[in-house]
Amino acid sequence: MASDIGLNADTDYLHFGGVPPGSSGFRGFFVSNDKCDLCNVRISASGDGSNWIRLSEDSFEIYGNQTKDILATLYVPSDAKFGEYKGELTIYFWKGI
Numbered sequence: 453m454a455s456d457i458g459l460n461a462d463t464d465y466l467h468f469g470g471v472p473p474g475s476s477g478f479r480g481f482f483v484s485n486d487k488c489d490l491c492n493v494r495i496s497a498s499g500d501g502s503n504w505i506r507l508s509e510d511s512f513e514i515y516g517n518q519t520k521d522i523l524a525t526l527y528v529p530s531d532a533k534f535g536e537y538k539g540e541l542t543i544y545f546w547k548g549i
Contacts, residue, residue, distance in 0.1 A: 466524055466541065467479070472528065472534075473529065473530050473531065473533075473534070474528065474530035476526060476527045476528065477525070478523055478524060478525040478526065480523050480524070481521075481522055482519050482520065482521060482522070483495075483514065483519070483522055483543060484514075484518070484519045484520075485514040485515065485518055486517060487516075488516060488545075489516045490513060490514075491513070491514050491546065492512075492513055492545070492546050492547075493511070493512050493514055493520075493543065494511050494543075494544045495507055495509075495510045495522070495542070495543050495544075496510070496542050497541055497542075498542065499537075499539030499540050500537035501537040501539055502540075504526055504528055504529065505525070505527075505539065506524075506525045507522055507523070507524055507525075508522055508524075
């Protein structure tokens, strides 16, 4: 049934499962820096429903060997049509000065 709530706990992607219109879901992930003493990070969303995603942080600095927890929350508008939506988070790293 299209209105069922579902959960996909696989770790290969940020699967939100079935999130009905007017509801929200969240998934956490880690960003790690093992390449430079200090890196700047920017995370952007694209694709279907990308404007429904809110990140706990989308721009920050991260020191070498540091890991940062990020929470991605999906807010599905109440007028959204039932269907399968796919998007992408891109994580950019660059060295700080």
